Amino acid sequence: MGSLPFGATPQALDPEAIAGDSRAVLDFLADYYRDVDKYPVQPSDLKPGRLRDLIPSAAPEWGEPMEEVLDDVRQDILPGLTHWQSPRFFAYFPANASAAGLAGEMLSSGLNVVPFAWAASPAATELEGVVVDCMGALLGLPPRFLFSGGGGGVLHGSTCEAVVCTLVAARDRALSVLGHAAITRLVVYASDQTHATFQKGARIVGIPPPNFRVLPTSAASGYGLPAAAVRAAADRDAARGMVPLYLCATVGTTGLGAVDPVRELAGVARRHGMWLHVDAAYAGSAAICPEFRCHLDGAELADSVSMNPHKWLLTNMDCCCLWVASPSSLTDALSTDPEYLKNVAGAAANKTSAAAIDYKDWQLPLSRRFRAIKLWVVLRRYGAAGLRAHIRRHVTSAEWFEKAVAADERFEVVVQRKFSLVCFRLRPRFQGDGAVDENNRKILEAVNTSGRAFLTHFVVDGRFIIRLAIGGAKTELCHVRDVWELLQQKAADVLQQ
């Protein structure tokens, strides 16, 4: 591996070449995870263009040894990364990782099969069917979303992809009745807390941007989307000839971790024949614990549900589960059948069995990775009990942090915590304290530039708030205690100024 293992032609898949390159990367990763706690979470040098000055701007003419490549990763790339796997990463939502997730990804990438259709790699598509059923059952989804109950699931790369697929299915179901010109009358409903991916998704599928209704939420509803507001908006739209098409309910919003009242929203969706999608990208993972399953109440009435094991369930990027009650609504909108994908033997087998799924018709692209084996390795390796313990460990740390914030009179918890996300801020020092937002911003910036933790913010009801999202595989209570100490310190500094 040190010197080049090949002459003019790379022996790209020789077992020795694989062993050499891969073992060097494993050693690198073992070092990385030994030290990841010591890196500044966000790079200390935030100067755009830094890397372009450091590394060559052209591919080398001759291959280079893996050691040199890894030296450059160590010296030039690591110092410029934001370390999502640091135990001190509390920003956005987690994208956690694990030994099993990595091992699963290595199997996926190592076997490198492309299961776009059953015949293109039968066991790979069949494993996907099994694993989405397993995962759905773990979350307590009703049988109608499982293959075993007439529905079914698919692994996408992202929520956006899942959303676009369901929007296309809902849109084409409506347009098949109304005619294509009615696309300008289709309306999508969401709250001001719904993830931006829905607005982007609606635009992508051709819904006119003004037809995306962003309904306000408030503290009174815990920032959940009030069903009455959707009903009023949809009634009003329907009365003036618009077509209510699609309603997004979120379980665990990105800004605040709020939960929409899915059951009540399902009633409104049914009233107008709307497609109801439940986005549980982050909080869905918590539903593997019975004590959190209540937040998915009513999801059994939805048309589709999605959650991302790549966020909080130890599954390395990427992996998003989408379940639908009616697979044909997806495949009617997304199927293609070009000659070059037909398989003589496969087609015969396919026609005889619902067990032979062509996943290309459940997603946007044709090609796809063997993600199923990754999620399957995670489930097998940690088991339901191990995964529940993992979720509860973070929730317990979040409880501790929430109590600590509430006990410090300088701070306040902004919304009641439901999962592992705590939203808080420095209180105003007096009625009408104009500096409070600026002070919170200063604290956040001081924490982040210290390199000892990385958090992000949100703005709700015009107030700047700080978010602590716990979910790193290496994050323990000690790291949460540390960041709280750091926040208190920086608060004292800011208030003293």
Add this chain to the structure above:
Amino acid sequence: MGSLPFGATPQALDPEAIAGDSRAVLDFLADYYRDVDKYPVQPSDLKPGRLRDLIPSAAPEWGEPMEEVLDDVRQDILPGLTHWQSPRFFAYFPANASAAGLAGEMLSSGLNVVPFAWAASPAATELEGVVVDCMGALLGLPPRFLFSGGGGGVLHGSTCEAVVCTLVAARDRALSVLGHAAITRLVVYASDQTHATFQKGARIVGIPPPNFRVLPTSAASGYGLPAAAVRAAADRDAARGMVPLYLCATVGTTGLGAVDPVRELAGVARRHGMWLHVDAAYAGSAAICPEFRCHLDGAELADSVSMNPHKWLLTNMDCCCLWVASPSSLTDALSTDPEYLKNVAGAAANKTSAAAIDYKDWQLPLSRRFRAIKLWVVLRRYGAAGLRAHIRRHVTSAEWFEKAVAADERFEVVVQRKFSLVCFRLRPRFQGDGAVDENNRKILEAVNTSGRAFLTHFVVDGRFIIRLAIGGAKTELCHVRDVWELLQQKAADVLQQ
């Protein structure tokens, strides 16, 4: 690793856990690649539902040792896979893999950063900017598609994603002038050889399906899309109030490896203000060799170009390069700016520099993998010379095969080979031989069910033809000789019946 390395809570990222699980997978993969030539390329037992009967349908309550998981992969999953990395896989297009591609994927998955915005992991987005420029230069793309020349590139997961993004950009540029109701008048042009992903993509973005023009090709133009036909169709459409929007040119079509006349098509696109996309998903890789660059002639006049290193350039799934001449046309259509993604320090840095790219606005999803490091490791490890040798090795094998077919009077080459795809068939035995298609089908089925090779077919001008797509990292001339021998054998059997 043998017994469980954890109690109730998985120590998911401990260096020991990573080493244990990953090394077991590496040993597994080394065995796999040692034996991959011996597996039936397509599974011998093509019975849907086989796997569901073999593996548990629920996640285990307690974690299981990695050995048990790998035993199940070996016993239950491998026999059901179609082995895309077999040196005897000649179906569809290749999705080849390499030691460096796997190592790069391990780095991507191991670091598990999520570079959706510059501030979310600066060096990861900067590396992507560098690597797409490197790759573009290797292909001989003009500076206007590189960041260094005012354009830019992005790594997507699939051509479909790239196509949907460019369709949305083109659509919204048109609708911003014409109003949204004009969406029913937008027209997309392609040939009967264009990949199905364009038709699906146009449907996804809300173009009415009847507005997708599939223009016929013929042997006379080598199955390339005649510019005159596009011009006539677009003129006709424009005259009746339709809006020519988007034209796809393909360099290396899926069925036959045909090449559209990009330069001439660019003239037609310009005449009607259409977006021109060049899809070089497979054959783009060949353009790293100067002798194949002629096929991209005219691409410098396009609005966007895409190619997939995950097909023929030793980059494990997934990796699709998209270059655009006008990045703002993409970002105008795909940008979002929700509060929870803003980064105080990042935003300040961002505003001052074009080097700080928020890739979320260049793609469909928000979240994304660190694909850049994978492609970068492949380029570094094999070098331009190594990659050219890899391409030429396959092309040389394809030349040999083409000659062998031409020299056997029972067979004929259907279209002249341009890259590493050979399209051929058994000749009709006499004028009007009604059995010729059926005989070709029988030969293909006999070869595939033998397990000794896997090929797919196509239908052109009503004739059933066989495709041999060479591109596996382990495929050598000896494997191509073997499959030719096998085809000759099966032909003799079929003709004897």
